[in-house]
Amino acid sequence: MGLKQLIIIVSITTAIFWIAWSMVLFQVDPDTAGWSGIAAFYLTLFTSLLGSFFLISFGVRKRFDKDELEYKLVGKSFRQSLFFAVALVGILMLQDLRFLTWWNFIMLVVGLGILEYFFISLNSKKI
DSSP states (O other), X not given: OOHHHHHHHHHHHHHHHHHHHHHHHHHOOHHHHTHHHHHHXXXXXXXHHHHHHHHHHHHHHHHHOTXXXXXXXXXXXXXXXXXXHHHHHHHHHHHHTTOOOHHHXXXXXXXXXXXXXXXXXXXXXXX
């Protein structure tokens, strides 16, 4: 699959997931739907954010990092988009459960930062 095809597919699926998320947001009552409605909300939000962050991150990287190979840009963009989407949805889930405190927020951010550092150090050893 070429890069252009990847961007087109990710763009289309991201748009579909944003539409699905807005349908869940406006059509599903969380009190009557139970856990399946809440799971649909978080799942569609997560995939929408993941696709959006990937497209933005890849576009910025491609514009400013012209020397890097494209497949490496895709990997970095996807990984960091995944971490950012996990952080945002995780914060929303903690808030929904009334567990969001400043130390939980810091632990989540530090944990994702350590994970990113691990991947950066893993990739730098291959060179």
